[in-house]
Amino acid sequence: MRSESMTVEEFSKQLKDNLQGRLAEQYPGIELESKHVTGVGFPGYEGIVIKPADVNVGTVINVEPFFEEMSEGMTFDEILYRAREAVISKLSDIPLISTERMTDYGQMQNKVILQVVSKEGNAERLSELPHREMEDMAVIFRVMLEEDGRGRQSSYLVNHQILEGFGVSQDQLYSDAVSNMQKQYSIRPLFNVLADMNPVFADDPMPEPDNTLYVATNEKGMYGAGVIALPDFMKEAGETVRGSFFVLPSSIHEVLLLKDDGHTDYRALQEMVTAINATEVQPRDRLTDNVYHYDAAERVFETAKHFSERQMEKDMSRGSVLKNLADSRQKAQEQPLRPRVVPERGGAVL
Numbered sequence: 520m521r522s523e524s525m526t527v528e529e530f531s532k533q534l535k536d537n538l539q540g541r542l543a544e545q546y547p548g549i550e551l552e553s554k555h556v557t558g559v560g561f562p563g564y565e566g567i568v569i570k571p572a573d574v575n576v577g578t579v580i581n582v583e584p585f586f587e588e589m590s591e592g593m594t595f596d597e598i599l600y601r602a603r604e605a606v607i608s609k610l611s612d613i614p615l616i617s618t619e620r621m622t623d624y625g626q627m628q629n630k631v632i633l634q635v636v637s638k639e640g641n642a643e644r645l646s647e648l649p650h651r652e653m654e655d656m657a658v659i660f661r662v663m664l665e666e667d668g669r670g671r672q673s674s675y676l677v678n679h680q681i682l683e684g685f686g687v688s689q690d691q692l693y694s695d696a697v698s699n700m701q702k703q704y705s706i707r708p709l710f711n712v713l714a715d716m717n718p719v720f721a722d723d724p725m726p727e728p729d730n731t732l733y734v735a736t737n738e739k740g741m742y743g744a745g746v747i748a749l750p751d752f753m754k755e756a757g758e759t760v761r762g763s764f765f766v767l768p769s770s771i772h773e774v775l776l777l778k779d780d781g782h783t784d785y786r787a788l789q790e791m792v793t794a795i796n797a798t799e800v801q802p803r804d805r806l807t808d809n810v811y812h813y814d815a816a817e818r819v820f821e822t823a824k825h826f827s828e829r830q831m832e833k834d835m836s837r838g839s840v841l842k843n844l845a846d847s848r849q850k851a852q853e854q855p856l857r858p859r860v861v862p863e864r865g866g867a868v869l
Contacts, residue, residue: 528553530589531565531582534602538567541603546610548572556581558803559636559644559659559676569606578609621675622684627662631677631696632737633745634661636771637807647678649689651748654822655809658748660692663741672741697749703738704746706759709775733760736773743773744806747820757815764813765823767792768806785810785823 535553542549549571556566556579565586570577585598620626635656638645651658660677677685682692709732735756736743746752747766756764760778765788767775777783793808812826813819819826 527565527583527586528555530586531567533595534582534585534599535567537599538602538606541599542606545607546571550577553582557644559641559648567602567606569609571610580605580609621662622681624685624687627685628695629699630662630664631692632661632663632700632742633693633696633748634659634676634742634771635745635748635806637805639807648676649679649682649692651693653748654811654820655807658693658745660696661742663739672739674741700737700746700749701751704736704743704749704752705738706733706735706756706776708732709734731778733776734769734773735776740772742771744768744771747774747811753813753820754818757813763815766811766813766820768809768811769795770800770804771806772804774806779812785812785827788823 531553535551539549539551542551549569552568552570554566554568555563556568557563564581564583566579566581568577568579580602582602585602588601589595589598635653635658636645638652638655638657641657645657645659648659650660660682661674662677664673664675666672675681677692682689685692687695712734733756735746735752737746756776760776763779765777765779765783765785767777767788769775777788788810789808792810796805796808810823812821812823814821814826821829
């Protein structure tokens with residue numbers, strides 16, 4: 520059993536050293552490194568990076584769950600066995616792709632997509648990635664690889680080094696990602712999506728149009744929230760929803776759209792999103808706790824809070840104008856009437 524004073528970093532190094540010996544015979548030349556792994560859109564963690572010999576792409580396991588299991592009484596030998604099985608499973612999932620192919624833009628051009636992540640807590644990681652800003656989110660670039668024989672799909676983020684290897688500008692990368700995603704996204708009523716997943720929902724009555732939630736995602740349903748960064752998405756979504764709407768970030772894989780009926784309090788929506796994120800969505804899949812709004816008349820996308828503040832300013836300004844008009848009318852009514860003086864007309868001379 521581990522010492523009570525052992526830190527997760529020390530545990531990770533000890534686990535890595537033991538795994539190296541257990542894996543060396545089966546995987547000659549394998550390299551393991553204990554390090555703090557930083558992610559995009561989810562908190563970093565202590566992990567072990569595994570890189571097989573003669574393979575350019577590695578994988579990683581999170582050691583923190585193992586650390587917790589050991590604190591609950593599991594022996595180190597039991598942890599070591601479980602960690603070894605986890606590594607072997609991860610190694611079988613590594614895509615067979617070379618660095619040369621990863622940076623061959625001719626092969627990757629039609630595989631680039633947009634992904635949106637929160638800027639909060641990701642400043643360090645975003646500094647390594649080409650990106651664009653979108654309110655409190657960042658738009659990054661991901662390359663989706665072919666599915667393997669078991670229907671699983673791998674992907675990798677485009678960092679500055681990979682973009683340099685591509686030999687194209689960030690603007691060109693964005694243009695190609697937009698072109699790829701324009702062909703593969705959908706905006707569908709949540710009712711229909713649920714009915715496709717489980718026929719039992721088909722027996723329920725269809726909600727009224729103004730109360731309908733719409734799901735927006737891409738064809739694969741992976742990193743599909745990135746569709747909100749497409750240039751024409753908001754306009755097309757407004758036509759589907761029939762007016763202005765709220766955007767609820769369900770996860771990095773999809774967003775929900777709700778028509779703005781003029782009576783919805785965004786704070787209630789935000790409380791709902793925050794609660795669901797905290798209890799139902801895995802940290803690595805969370806987008807943000809914020810709710811957003813698209814003003815179809817003014818073609819403005821912003822946080823719902825900012826939209827609410829803008830509306831309040833408009834109402835105050837309009838109220839001030841009406842008050843001035845009312846004051847002017849009151850003053851006019853209070854003025855004493857003066858007799859109208861009609862000038863005398865001279866006689867006509869013929």
